[in-house]
Amino acid sequence: MANVVIVGAGSGFGKRLSLDILAHEALRTGSIALVDINEESARHVAEWVQALVRQLGAPVEVRWATDRRRVLPGADYVVVAIAVGGRAYAGSPYYEEVMIPAEYGVEQSVADTVGVGGVFRTLRTAPEMLRICRDMEELCPDALLINYTNPMAMLCWAMNEATGIEVVGLCHSVQGTSEQLAHYINKPYGEMRFWVAGINHMAWFLQLEWNGEDAYPLLFEAAENPEIRAKDPVRFEILRQFGCFVTESSTHMSEYVPYFRKRRDLWEPFGLKERRPAKEAAGSRWDWQAPDFLAQVRGEKPIEVKASHEYASGIMNGIESGVPFRFNGNVANEGIITNLPAECVVEVPCFADREGVHPCVIGELPTQLAALNLSNIAVQDLTVQAALEGDREKAVHACMLDPLTAAVCSLAEIRTMCDRLFEAEKHLLGYLE
Template identity: 45%
Template sequence: MAKVTFIGAGSTVFAKTLMGDLLSFPELDGLELSLMDIDPERLAVTETVARRLAETMGRHLTVTATTDRRRALDGAGYVISMIQVGGYRPATVIDFEIPKKYGLRQTIGDTLGIGGIMRALRTIPVLVDIARDIEELCPQALFINYANPMAMNQWALSRAVPAVRTVGLCHSVQGTARQLAHDLGIPYEELTYLCAGINHMAFYLRLEHNGEDVYPRLRRLVDEGRVPEWNRVRYDMMMRLGYFVTESSEHFSEYVPYFIRRDRPDLIERYRIPLDEYPRRCEEQIAGWQELRRSLEHGTLPAVYLSGEYAPLIIHSMETGTPRTVYANVPNRGLIPNLPDDCVVEVPCLVDRTGVQPTRVGALPVHLAALIQTNVNVQAVAVEAALTGKRDHVVHAAMLDPHTAAELTLDEITAMVDELLDAHRDWLPQFRQPGGR
């Protein structure tokens, strides 16, 4: 049976979700699970969870836990990354607090914007190192990445280590589809769709129930004032663009220049935009981990729910030959011809024993491609900065970001980037020299 390696296994709550899904398949009984994290305490908790899950679900599972990444990777068939370089404290806190000094507010800050750029600069070198270890120790493995900023990370991997098979996974496509089914009052299983774009900015090009286009019904929700207040941004954009976007309103509000404005505080209230949302979520996740650890100490394990995450489904399909369609982040290579060929797109992919096979979607409606391109521009320059160590390109990426450019002057952007790079110097040695090119 295949060896599945978790890198960043100290993300116990998410690791528990993936492990529960994997163990739900009888065909994967006897799986070998290798857990790796740099935090021994968190790693030990995840190891306990893995053993308890196997016992509870009646599965045979070989579990090893190590802080040695190369040991964890040796002989792996699948490698799942869920790392957060620099952690919530101090790295994410820095990403929020320094921009705030300049008047730049964020909601999530992990995909685009200055927060996404800084996270990419910290994360890409580590992912590239992991991929190079994979190339040496388990060259046939599929490298599955969950770490954000998804598109930037996958773009850098495809450039730096092209021989390693890799896909980036997110739950925004199927998660949003479930939300829309709920809003429409129909079973999720009866909703069919075709979605494409980039991670966190993909659009449902077709959205149907029993062969009927449901977009008119979604527009009626708007006309009748029945849109959930936490989802006002996306429904408003649907009315203007004609298509619904995959990622949440709080995410999408910071990918465009229209909603978070210092000169228009009324927009924050009108659209119910939760500023500083990601730090709040991180605090909740830390509390959730503490609760999980306490429950394990008392001999209990929280209930296991099947999540529908794509990684376990991919592993099951590749091990058994069961065909499935998933949405994954892969190099474009003509899949969406009116987006750059080397950027990373999120498209439907067929999965079976031969692996993950992206499908060609065709050209997007011109206005969707144009909006997506504003985000791809930032991704391209941030990836260049991460791979070359050119400090100026960090500034250039921030200059191109739609939200940052709408709020700050060029001098403010440069000063903010310098302060962020200095604050993150322990994770970004290639940018330590102020003024470096």
């Protein structure tokens, strides 16, 4: 029996993960509690999940709440997918985190991992993540926290450092990229094998095989095809120059390193564009009156019971059923990758079974790949210190060390940029001194 709490259920993960959970027979007992600060969102998602439970005839209790403390007691798994201060990718404060750096020539592509946007997103999100952990320490101390909230590595690092809760962070870049690679080399995905390790959004396909043979020669051959290369130009350039394929998209990867976005003349060859988010986050994320949604809630239209490629339900199923489940997770390094800091968070192959989550030991990364990871880990480290210590100056230093920001701006410009963001987000960052 599994008791699951999903915090941030009004996001895209509430319905999706509930469906994933109920796609596993071993998870069709216990409870699913859906938490969102938006009462309407929590209630509507719960109605949909209740309809799915009725369709399956499963003895699963479905609850919803705006206060997580009401439903945390007895939880075995707490899934967190939240945005703090506003919508994740529209309106304030996200708008300022993209547009203020853009005034200084720092053109971020997503701004949710590292960079100025990633630093400030961490600063405004980490306190709430720590409060969730404190509630768990009091109400369900043995529960596993499964994090989907970005910036993944920095938030998991902060929770590992400051709390006693077991944390694993999940992303879908390994699944998505491995499927893309099968497509690029024109081979069936079911015949592919891979071994991936590094950090979140910058992990490396250290091994890529098709039918037991090294598939990298096929990938290098595919990279010579202009049509294929144009689909992923940044990552194919990283492959060509550094010898390994990276997990995040070309759009994402372009902002983690100093090579692609620092000058406009570089943009066109790599298919890059500026990001201009909406200044106002208008309307609800979901249309709760959509005909299909209402028909499913009323039981008039069946819900297709098919799990996505998200890992969360597979982890729960592995632990509850005892059938081992392999996935890539974000965990405390602690010697897993020996040439990255022990305290950082790495994304590595893991197994889940009745005994819990077990990361696999990697050893050393190739030096050039570790160096790219370390350039981002330096930013992560200072940002986590800033968040845990309430140290504003360390946040500024984190931005000064960001590879893209440093490639574009002077130190004085970076400090002024940070001062403007501190002012714009002072209602969220009052704990910093």
